[in-house]
Amino acid sequence: MPPVQSPEPSPEQSPEKSPAQGPFDLAEGDPFGPHTLPYGVFSTPDAPTRRRIGVRFGDHVLDLSDLPAAVRPPHADLLAAPTLNPLLAAGRTVWREVRAAVRAAVTEPAHRTALTPLCHPLADVTLHLPFEVADYVDFYASEHHATNVGRIFRPNGSALPANWKHLPIGYHGRAGTIVVTGTPVVRPNGQRKGGDDATPLFGPSTRLDIEAEVGFVVGAPSNHHEPVALDAFRDHVFGVCLLNDWSARDIQAWEYVPLGPFLGKSFATSVSAWITPLDAFDEARTQPPARDFPLLPYLDDAAAEPGGIDLRIEVTVNGETVSRPPFASMYWTAAQQLAHMTVNGASLRTGDLFASGTVSGPEPDQLGCLLELTKGQGPFLQDGDEVTLTAWAPGPDGARIGLGEVTGRVLPAPALGGDQA
CATH class of the missing domain: 2.30.30.230 (Fumarylacetoacetase, N-terminal domain)
Structure with a gap:
């Protein structure tokens, strides 16, 4: 995929910066100033x-x-x-x-x-890793991403599932493989079956992908059988981090019907080493996109505070910017995701992590995964490739609120023992 050409600077390399002298003499425009404090x-x-x-x-x-x-x-x-x-x-x-x-x-x-x-x-x-992860849930909240992926996986069917605009779709992930930025990501082995394969094959994933996401860290727990309402979101969510939900698309495509993502996702999810408090994003609050259908009362946020957050994400592969996904375009908000996650009485635990799902915008340079960027054709990640996510949000008085970066380098799959075909 061609690199994105744009004059917009990353939060780590803003042209407004000037040399700083000491730990408290910040360079001008530093996104990790007193309004951020992750x-x-x-x-x-x-x-x-x-x-x-x-x-x-x-x-x-x-x-x-x-x-x-x-x-x-x-x-x-x-x-x-x-x-x-x-x-x-x-x-x-x-x-x-x-x-x-x-x-x-x-x-x-x-x-x-x-x-x-x-x-x-x-x-x-x-x-x-800054906190002990209790549970991990990943959502599917970008209409642009869900539509693009649906067209790739279901070219002859409806791009969006019938329920997509009525509830935030998600799956329960694996908390034990959440890793901190900088941790190498080993290419997973798994079972896959292409259209020309008579039987399933086993071996290293050949379609290793990324997903640029935003994670939300739960602080205060909730009681079992007591749903968390939209207006209680701030009482339970401590902060925000960047998240890369590494995905083996070939393993995922073979296994995900009928129950959804499993081994194609569970091998690694990378998060930032820094958790930025939710209150740091007050100036970045924004209204989500207009909804096409009336929402059930527990999801209806028409009278609530704006649930979107204006985060500007940048994705680089081997130092080249390939995408700038806008988080403000997400159809479902984090508050709605939390409300839906608990509406059946499921309780929250301190250290729960839930992710937004891939962030993608409407433009070709705003897609949050290689599957979309290449229309499913690749190239996907090669051994040795390094992926980095950075992001910032507007803060008070023109300041920038930075999010800690998420970086991971792909290592080769472990050698197979015996005949695995």
């Missing part, structure tokens, strides 16, 4: 087994695990954990109090002397 978990070379919670500020990580008393936020004990889960479970009031205290600490010049020793250059730390 949380992550890191370790340092001198203590590689000690995992600590930090917040990203520019190109540094501020260690939140043991702040000086003068700037220590309320509920500091939650920040001393080796994972974000205790903070996630604490609920929205605590989230806002901690975020406000951290923001005050990094923006007050009087605190810089005390905080500078706790700032680590991003290039010097190891980033870890």
